[in-house]
Amino acid sequence: MWQVVGQAAGLAAISLASTAFSLAPSLQLAPAVRASPAVMNIRESRVAKVKEYAPGERYRAADQPAKYYEGRDKQARSNLQKALKDVGKRKVVVLTGCSSGLGYFCIQALLKDHAEDYYVICGVRDTEKMVQAADKAGLSTKDYCAVELQLASFQSVKDFAEDLKKTLPGGKLDRLVCNAAVYLPTDPKPRFTDDGHEMSLQVNHLGHFLLLQLLMPQLQKAKESRVCVVGSVTGNKNTVAGSLVKPNADVGDLSGLQAPPAPSNVMVDGAKKFDGAKAYKDAKALNMMTVLEAHRRLHDKTGIVFNSMYPGCIAMTSLFREKREWFRYFFFPTLMKAIGSYVTQNEAGERLSAVIADDMTAKSGVYWSWNGNAQYMGVGNAGGSGGEIFENTFAGMVRDETNGQRCWDYSMEAVKKFL
DSSP states (O other): OHHHHHHHHHHHHHHHHHHHHHHOTTOOOOHHHHTSHHHHHHHHTOSSOOOOOOTTHHHHOTTOOSOSOOOOOTTHHHHHHHHGGGOTTOEEEEEESOSSHHHHHHHHHHHHHHTTTEEEEEEESOHHHHHHHHHHHTOOTTTEEEEEOOTTOHHHHHHHHHHHHHHSGGGOOOEEEEOOOOOOTTOSSOOBOTTSSBHHIIIIIIHHHHHHHHHHHHHHHSTTOEEEEEOOGGGOTTSHHHHHSSSOOOOTTOHHHHSOSOTTOOSTTOOSSOOHHHHHHHHHHHHHHHHHHHIIIIIHHHOOEEEEEOOOBOOSSGGGTTSOHHIIIIIIIIIHHHTTOBOOHHHHHHHHHHHHHOGGGOOTTEEEEEOHHHHHHTOOSSOOSSSOEEEEOOOHHHHOHHHHHHHHHHHHHHHGGGO
């Protein structure tokens, strides 16, 4: 009985919040509410401050770079070679997007429990920011190195991979973890990468897809290597958050991915009208399709494990910095706690670390999740703190083999000049 009541309450709350997103995009907290003890407690519970951006502010900024990648630093390869002398017999992990959020807490968890077993190469946009974040966390420079990786540039991805090929001990890579992502729900117009693709599509999907293709030989040389592409509940329409919180992920026939990059081809499903929130969700769906298609095409032949994971609703991450204040301080984390889906950044980082290092996660074609409190609230596979790891179910759209083939083939066509 209580499970049914909890489920109804959770569904109603999410439905109400979903409606609010569309009806009140510019809603701000009143000063008195903003200064209230409840909101201040939420603010103070954050591990790191979130810098808020007004809708489209960064899009309109005069200092928006004309290019995201200015070419490889002449010292990059030699610096990487020097750093990798500390690897020893440890397994090497390439982790993208780890100067903040999920990746940042993952590297802390991994090196806390497995520093004797793993060395991490951090593929990040800003290496100085990564070093500062690592220093703050007390990470040893003998356990990690920071290397520039601009996923908004295919040339940067290729240069990053070429440096790895020349410097990896024994030419082997044990883990590739594709975690970096951008979420641009308030941009009034699409942003484009150096290669002309919509930003969410390239940074979240195509850049990682190219990185996987370029590093396959190094992954094949390692024993029991793994590739994890971080998924999202929002890209899975068989979940509460993925189905009720609009807009839904819907890749259609992937005609937008098939078409050459152009201002008129901004959405994966071929839609002409840009929707930043949907662009993110569609890209996460493509991430999960890539995992399944790689499993179908490559696992038996190479032995490489391909999987995805959803760490739960982190809520505190800077990924949501462009959401309105009322959303970040009431929907996240207040509502998520109410329906049992809330997860701290520390716990989320531990979960991704487990997918990298634990023996039980060495299974290919799997979407790892933790039900935790959400299970007890009756919200199904929406996530939540605590609980046991389990093999979640990919949505039908993600499992569809025709979609998977198109995702793979169209993506390969998009990156072929850099292979």
